[in-house]
Amino acid sequence: MVSLGSRTLTPGQAWRMEKTRLQELLDALRRQGYTVIGPRIRDGAIIYDEIQRLTDLPIGWTDEQEKGYYRLKRREDETFFGFAVGPHSWKQFLHPPIFSLGQARRNGQGFEWTPSTDPPPRYAFLGVRACELHAIAILDRVFMGGPYVDPVYRARREAIFLIAVQCTVAGGTCFCASMGTGPKAPPGADLVLTELPDVFIVEIGTERGAALLAEIPCTPATEADRSVVEARLEETARSMGRQLDATDLPALLYRNLEHPRWEEVAQRCLTCGNCTMVCPTCFCFTVEDVSDLAGAQAERVRRWDSCFTTAFTYTAGRPIRQSAKARYRQWLTHKLASWWDQFGTSGCVGCGRCITWCPVGIDLTEEVHAIRQTDSALTSERR
Amino acid sequence: MSKAEILEALRQHPFTHDMDEAWKESLAEIARLQTYVPDTLLLREGRAADAFFLIVDGLVAIEMFVPERGSLRLQTASAGEIVGWSWALPPYRWEFDARALVETTAVVLDAAQLRARMSQDCALAAWILSRLLTVVAGRLKATRLQLLDLYAPPPERRPA
Amino acid sequence: MISQATSSPVPNLFLPSPFQVTGVRRETSDTITLRLRPLDGEVFSFQPGQFNMLYLFGIGEVPISISGVHPRTHDLEHTVRAVGYVTRALARLRRGDVVGVRGPFGHGWPLEEVRGHSILILAGGIGLAPLRPALQYLLAHRPNYEQIVLLYGARTPADLLYQPELERWRGRLDLQVFVTVDRGDELWRGHIGVVTTLLPLVERFLDMRRAVVLMCGPEVMLRVAVRELEDRGVPAEQIFLSLERNMKCAVGFCGHCQFGPAFICRDGPVFPLPRVRSLLEIREL
Incomplete structure (x- = not known):
């Protein structure tokens, strides 16, 4: 007061x-x-x-x-x-987007950090x-x-x-x-x-x-x-520009991880990562170590990253998510499904940025709708 | 090496342990217990496949002799497993060698007589072939996994 | 007056501490085990199954499982296979060199929780490294467990890790060790075949329904082994696997190591099978 x-x-x-x-x-x-x-x-x-x-x-x-x-x-x-x-x-x-975590300098004992x-x-x-x-x-x-x-x-x-x-x-x-x-x-x-x-x-x-x-x-x-x-x-x-039926969305996506729609989106998706850059909740970043030419000083930097890059899942020499399909699927299912398991809410706030700023106009409300229409739970034939 | 010992071995061996007792006794009649000294061959490529081996104890290597490289070991079979299925398929000829790596004891069934009994007793034939198929499938699966060379070093990563 | 926001330096969550290399043991042509000791003298405690991020000045950082602790000096051990830029540099370290360590991170093997059970350890290739400290712990608390069995598969005899130790383990009467290779050599007179081919041997003396299985190796091996173990009656809740993914921050923020909803660095790397079974079946997850 x-x-x-x-x-x-x-x-x-x-x-x-x-x-x-x-x-x-x-x-x-x-x-x-x-x-x-x-x-x-x-x-x-x-x-x-x-x-x-x-x-x-x-x-x-x-x-x-x-x-x-x-x-x-x-x-x-x-x-x-x-x-x-x-x-x-x-x-x-x-x-x-870019943040220096600290500088390291070599000393007699090895190195020490200046955070x-x-x-x-x-x-x-x-x-x-x-x-x-x-x-x-x-x-x-x-x-x-x-x-x-x-x-x-x-x-x-x-x-x-x-x-x-x-x-x-x-x-x-x-x-x-x-x-x-x-x-x-x-x-x-x-x-x-x-x-x-x-x-x-x-x-x-x-x-x-x-x-x-x-x-x-x-x-x-x-x-x-x-x-x-x-x-x-x-x-x-x-007067919203879009609608998304979010009923049971995590369960819907989890049971449709092999839905052919993912292939279809992959034909259009450039994996440019625009959506991850404009999305207000995407948080992935990478940690990079750089040193000067003399090797006397090193810096550790964190920098925004995107799950759409092939390097994102490099493990033992090659990416786990190699195809565009796998990477788009990861982004959308993380945002709308896994996020619930991780943080107790959806990762999507309905701002529409990913739809506006996608160079090829992929609209996640359409994608979800398409999957819902042909949900594997509806078809009698199990995948 | 008594009939009783052989029968007991058949009762213990995973391949035959749950077989009808009557069949076990029938097989015991056409079987012998054999011990192999290390490095002796149980069977040799090209020879007639005249035996079916149930390994009771020891370790057997499936090998192929390759000129300039000698005998190459491909897979091993140990106690509780079987060696040899070519006896069940024409032309009843071994395709590989099998060698005891350590002192090995096996129940050795006479293949000709076993085939004769199988042709007279369809149920026995079905039982044995079905078990054999399981073994062959398992060996094939294991071989395919060996081919994948899963522990090989990963490919060179291009700089990011 | 609204107070100034505090300017606290970024703490060691992201910055490695210097450790000295007190020993390097060559295991195979491309794998070494480093022995490390913190420069500040603090005792480093960890749970078997956890990992550290190992840092080389100005070069980079990689996640490496803790592969053991020296019985006398309590130095930390890490087994590193030289397969990339940073790991090749780690494999060239000499005694006296300094390496950065951040950690320990992750959930380790549930060794306390499974007292009273028989433990079956299934290791493929370098997968033996995160299982070795588990075995060290189990042997140090031997009376708490029933049978302990190690099944270890490597590519060739020359690729077997911890060979002197393997021999000592084989010599113990309270531990059963079975080793196999995918390809033998002229001297090898042991099992040849993938590690799952050793399971029929084990089944003859181990009650699979009461066994707890700890597994680590290539994911294909884990998928196949899971099916074979369940076919033999091992309950899914009693199977634990260690998984790996690309890691950067190791503390559950950067998102790289996600495997479905799980962050491998924070929710794993050890998982009970029921948690990850359906995830393992999806391709390119």
């Missing part, structure tokens, strides 16, 4: 904030030492990078997304967040969608929920200030409603914004969020405001 003047701000409350006051929110975050990351336009796409001014945001823009297709379009209004998600996800700030000690940056994420909050929660389980905790992820995660934005526009490849991951934001964000034509409705998620909002002049939101927010979310949920 935070008191400022006559107001008392607590988690659970909703407030109305004039849209231009978002600038003050950004400024307050920067005063507290955060680097604010938010959506901005670069190279014809809405990506995530540092923002300082409101004008950095893609105000008045939207995106058209279909399988293998992404275009920006101007809207007829000045909506701040009138677009879905782009090729970037927040994972690059929590699970760095990397750079303090992790303090980020505030502005514009985190419901699906992305779920994705971050999923990565939390991957990197911090098991017998070992990843120090690299944890150091970055602990510092993040999260400002969520609830989608009022559903993207062409979105299916969060099918996955139960949106458009309503789950708990975990410090503040949750919903954009209405004239105003942001700001829901306070945490004490930290309350403290920040206390610095911004706002008026309490009304019951009518809350109803409008609910209605907008329902409308968004109804």
Whole structure:
């Protein structure tokens, strides 16, 4: 609970904030030492990078997304967040694409390590969608929920200030409603914004969020405001670009590992790995050792990797997953089936990025549907 | 080497142990217990396949003599196994050698008489051939696995 | 004031510690056993079946099973076959060299849990390496187990590992050892054939229904052996296999070693058969 003047701000409350006051929110975050990351336009796409001014945001823009297709379009209004998600996800700030784990130097006794000690940056994420909050929660389980905790992820995660934005526009490849991951934001964000034509409705998620909002002049939101927010979310949920029937999905995939559809997808799949790069939950990385030419100093680096490469499963001289079929099957069954066994949730949050950014337009909702239609459990002939 | 000893050996040997007692007695009549000194041949390539060997104790190697390389050992059969099935198929001729590697004792059945009894008693024939098929299948499976050379070093990996 | 995020250095989860090579024993033409001791003098404890990541400065890291512990010095042993870039470099190490070690990782053989049973160890090729510390443990706790049987298959007699030790094991009255090779040589007067051909020998004196089987070797060998063992009445819950996959982080984060839903580095490398049986049947998993 935070008191400022006559107001008392607590988690659970909703407030109305004039849209231009978002600038003050950004400024307050920067005063507290955060680097604010938010959506901005670069190279014809809405990506995530540092923002300082409101004008950095893609105000008045939207995106058209279909399988293998992404275009920006101007809207007829000045909506701040009138677009879905782009090729970037927040994972690059929590699970760095390249990270030096340490330097080793030869000494009389062999070698010694100087671990990397750079303090992790303090980020505030502005514009985190419901699906992305779920994705971050999923990565939390991957990197911090098991017998070992990843120090690299944890150091970055602990510092993040999260400002969520609830989608009022559903993207062409979105299916969060099918996955139960949106458009309503789950708990975990410090503040949750919903954009209405004239105003942001700001829901306070945490004490930290309350403290920040206390610095911004706002008026309490009304019951009518809350109803409008609910209605907008329902409308968004109804206008998803895609559907995925996730009923018993792990069991469906596990009993169809030899389904001919995998061969069929393999004919189209380039194994380029785009899907793994844009997916907000794909976490695979490799660990590389490099040394300088003199051999006096060595560095250990971790770097994003993709299960689509042939080198990924190199064991005793050759890859285990040699064919494109095996590699595509691995990715999809990991994402939609094994993930449950490993982490207790699906790995997919329905953001649709893999569909949009696949160069040949492979759509996993179609693939799942195709397998379901000709599920081996339906046919009398056992494989 | 009494009939009783042979009968007991047939009762113990995995190939015949659950055979009808009557058949065991019938086979005991056409069998002898033989001990082989190390390095002696039980059978030789090209000769008439006139015996069926049930190995009671010891170790037997299936070999092929190759000029310039000598006798090459391909597989071994040990106590509880059998050696030789060419006696059951025309032209009843051995295709390989079989040599005792250590002192080896076997129940040796006279093949001609065994074939005669099998042609008179279809049930006996079926029983023996079915068991023989199991053995041959197992040997073939093992041979195929040997061919895979599973412990060979992996191929050179191209640099990533 | 919101506190500064702590800048903690990346701990040893990812960074190897230096160990000294205190001995190198040549096993075969392409395989050596390294004896290692930590430079910091700390006692290294592990469970049979676990593995370490062995690191060579600036060259790279590979997962190698711990293949034993020296009875007197308690130095760690690793048996390495030179089949790739890093392993070839490991095989050229000399006494006094320093190597990096991260570990131990993974689940080892369930040796405590199977007290009272007869133990059948089935090893193919270098698969004997992760089983050797299990055998060392079983022999050190001999009264807790009924019969102990080792079935070991190698490519040729020249490829047999731990030959002096094999001879000593053979000489023991409380251990049954059967060795076979895929191909003999002029001097070899033992079994010739794949390791599963030794099973009929064992069946004659071992109650297979009460036996616990510990297996490691090429996956084909494991698949075949599983069928043969089950045909002989060994319950699936009593069969344990050690599997391998490409590994990088060894702590269940990097995703490389996944085998179906299992992370081999963290959920394995030793698995009870029921957990992996259906996975072994799928090709290119």
